[in-house]
Amino acid sequence: MKKNSVTLVCVFSFLLASVASLAQNADEIISNYFKTIGGAEKFEKLTGTKMEMSVNYQGMEIPVEMVQLKGGKMYLKINFQGQEITQMAFDGTTAWSTNFMTMKAEKMESEMVENIKQEANDYPDVLLNYKAKGYTADYLGKETKEGTECYKVKITKKPQTVDGEKVDNVVFYYFDTENNVPILTETEIKQGPMKGQMSTTTMSDYQEVDGLYFPFTMNQMGQAMVVKKVTLNPTVDPSAFSFKE
């Protein structure tokens, strides 16, 4: 009898556990995530990050520097053969890139700029204070990604404009159920020859920088980017963001 009651307790706790896991909601998952990576308050205090990275193409490593500031200013510079080429930059009003034929700066199309502006507050993390940004988060259940059990959360951002039409702006996050951090995101490709297919990014090698955790390896559809160094609250020459005629 005693044995039976023990088993019964086990069963109940098992059932309770499964009920609890069903009751997972997006808010809890996201708040656990921020707890895991150092706390939302610390991320709120960030004024900017500089990431020195390397794009690795089957062993060929190309240095990339990405700076993002609170409020949306950003640039992405590639270093090719000692030359720094700004692949993309945004100074708060103008977004621009470098034409590889002329090596001169060119302004990005206004639709794209509007889309970038709209997400200016995504720094330092899309998920930070997502409700205040007008985003919604829905928990869609568990799914196995990267061989690992994950919570799937759908983040709906403000619609973007593509070719004159408003289109949905959704990111699916997969949080490793054991580690509480996202290990994969998916977004639908909205234009170009791969339109309609999913763009997948994986995140791994989460490492600590002054009490905050960042994924040090990201892989977007087979293209790996490895972070070499993260500088928090960097000092940056403001002219690096602005368009040069």
Add this chain to the structure above:
Amino acid sequence: MKNYNKLLVALSFIFAFQVQAQEEIILKGKELFGDIKARQIGPAIMSGRISDIANHPTNNKIIYIGAAGGGVWKSSDGGASFSPIFDKHIQSIGCVTIDPNNPDNTIWVGTGEPWTRNSVSIGDGIYKSTDGGLNWTNMGLPKSDRITSIIVDPRNSDVVWAGVLGALWGDSEDRGIYKTTDGGKTWNKSFYVDQKTGCADLVIDPVNPDIMYASFWEFRRTAWSFNSGGYNSALYKTIDGGKTWNKIHNGFPKGQLGRIAIGVAPSKPEVLYAVLETEQDKDKGLYRSEDSGASWKHLNSDFELVVRPFYFSRITIDPRNPDILYKGGLRGSISRDGGKTFKPLGNMHADIHDVTVDLHDSNRIYVATDGGLYRSWDSGNTLDIVKNLPLSQYYHLSLDDEEPYNIYGGLQDNGSWYGPSKSDGGIEARDWHVVGYGDGFRVLKHPTKKIIYSEMQGAENIWRYNLETKELKTIQPLAVKGDPKLRFNWNTPIVTGIHNPDRIYAGSQFVHVSDYMGQTWRKISGDLTTNDPTKTNTEKSGGLSVDNSGAENHCTIFTIAESPLNKDVIWAGTDDGNVQITRDSGKTWSNVTANIKGLPKNTWCYHIEASVFNEGTAYAVFDGHSKNDYTAYVYKTSDFGKTWTSITTPEIGSFARNIQEDYKNPNLLFLGTEIGLYITVDGGKNWSKFENNMPAVAVHYLDLHPKTNDLVMATHGRGIIIIDDISTLRQITPEILKKEVHFFDRKPFVIEEESSFGGTASELEFVGPNPNTSGQIIYYLKKRNTFGKMDLEIQDTNGNKIVTLPAGNQKGINIVSWNYNTRNPKIATAKTLSFGGFTSPRVPEGTYKAVLTKGKEVYTHEFKVVNDPKSVITPSERKLQAEAAKMLFDKNEELAYFVYELDELIALNKKIIEKDPKTAKANNKIDAEFNALKNTMVVTTGDMYVGAAEPQLREKLSTIYASVAQQFDAPSPSQKDNIENVMDLYSKATTSLNALKGKYKTKLIDQGTKLGIPFQLKSFDEFLKD
């Protein structure tokens, strides 16, 4: 009491789990297969059957199609191209419906093709997406088998009706019209006729949503017959939102009816069209009503209107003109006079299943055929196929031993083809060759000669085609004196001999053998089937419309297998359930069917696989779906069929057709089922579904290439799908799965010498990817690396780093590619980029190490790299190439350093002039001298395109470096001359630099020091590292 039961279930679940956990590690496919991904190579050139098209009601850029066996595809560019959006789910589609209230987001899919030919697949319910097709949820109706129509109430998206045609091969109570009022959470059967009669079509009045029309159809297939029609087929109407349904037959003939197509004119809803299958030929065809179905008038019995109603019952009416209508058919047809007369549509693939008309422009139409989707801009006069829909429906395949190997196979209504497993720039339409007409099935390459055998339906023709002489002969076995009528299956087995390459087997009810490539035949068996006369009368097949295509030929041999180990051991399996074996080349046969315990009688023997390990061992796969039985039946014998063991588990989700045994590991088996591929690594104790880039598509045939170890699948809806080199799976054992990290052994990597030229396809054409020819380092991780650093380095055997590679981090199998490159050279900074800077020298052949570092743990694995055995380049030539590449590599880096030093001196000089303007006069001269030299060393002006400057030393040096480093053979005399020339320029430049440095360097440093301007030059090594 009820709760107590639940508790028991929970308990037994927990105990079962514990027991399993102790004995073995059971991984699901998603936790194991990792980076092992299928490669979908199409082809799309012949595409495949499409059952339904759905156009967005307000945005004509959005179109969905449902394929007969290839899932749901979405176009966002007005039908120019499509992407698959339903790969995780069953691929046979009945209908796609867009919610008119939320057309950008809510999409419904009814699974199970409604065009009930013999080879039709099955569905597993109704699905809903609320995000435009990104994610899908099965909303129930699991036993519906085929859903023909879904209607969303235009007033309320939660109200949805589904028309369920239901089971084809047996009785079913899951037919009729189902309704949900909660968005699909629960369904009620709102109208039902009987177990034999299902809903073939359901349409709604475009103005009054309380009015709907439903056609009901009595139909049934067996493996040997088809019946369309009965007294319960009827056309119904409701005017109260589906509460009551009444027949509207005023003007229809009495007696039995078959399949009925129904259409409502969108611009004038009282005009209806119906196409009827009736008892009398004179009554068949098109009927029109001008009073919402109160009365009907017979208009037309043209061939296109009455042909094969089970296959072509679709009417489409122009959205703006009630008198323009399209009817599916053999060629499809259009009427512009309200149905009185029709003309056929233009040239396209035959067998038209659906037509839709553009939202704004009636000239723009879309047509679903047996061979893909067509677009027209002139209402069907001229048509253009969509070229990126690889929906090809293979029945069978075979492989040859060429490099790269070719894949041969036949398709539903699309003939027989062969094409390569790899081609420059990817596998495109241009790579595929036709080798047969009609419905294609088995296509075989002669094992040693340039000869192909192919076959069309029911062995109407077996062709022998000589690729060299172009000789084409028909060689099928023919009846000889004393023979009964030879019964060949629609998908007749033909097999080439393993022990005699000129041998070919063919199966009717007899096994026929030719040892002369089909020139003469002899029978080596009696009738091996049940020869049941009640199953061999196909002339009467069809029901109200005779349909004697040959597709119902029954009591035939379906599979023949020769033992690879003993030429006298031959197996034959029949479509009526017999398994027969001879051990004396056909002198005597034993029927071993009765030894298979648990197999229902007369279950179709779809495939026998004779083992490579033991001549008494074989696998037999049985498919009961044509008896309405969706169980997977797979058996193994090790004693020539005396005893059999079932090797299936409940993990296998549907019926199976084919099994492939590995050649090295007898426990590794691959099973092709109706819903995709399953793999076992323990001889069938556990099966895992393989889902990496592998849709849940019906796999009709599998083959494993003996040289490449590629698993090649003939799918019935998604073309040829390959899993490259499955040898990793051979090595999986419970011990390995317990290790934190395990590197799999690999065959030596071959540095392939291949063309870098691309293909010819436009972006709207499907291109099948090539296999990865890089070296693939494969390892298993027990746990995903999410926190902490993990690095993968390639080193030589002495531990010198060659490159760092991005490590795979997932749980399960990770594959990291390396293209044998070492580091690329550091190139002098200039105004523009130099191509040579992106060129890395390759490593020589030899032994290397992969070193995986995770925290303090280091895991090492050695592997070999070898040169391309096809290459004619000698080792000494390779050595000269490597030496020249190394020398030029070094010179590029040295030049980079010289330019750096020069730039630093120029900068220092500038600062001096700025700080002390008195120096300007003298120092500007120095600056001019420095820059004059620099201008000969690197380009300092121009752009990357047509504004490029005249190349200078850096450009010349890096260009010759890049071409030497990329080639495999020694530098040619011409290249050597060029190297000499460049090196001459190089030494002139360095001499000049040294002279200038001698003249000014110390002076400038002194000037700078006095002015407080520090000067610190990096060493060469520091410079390289930076």
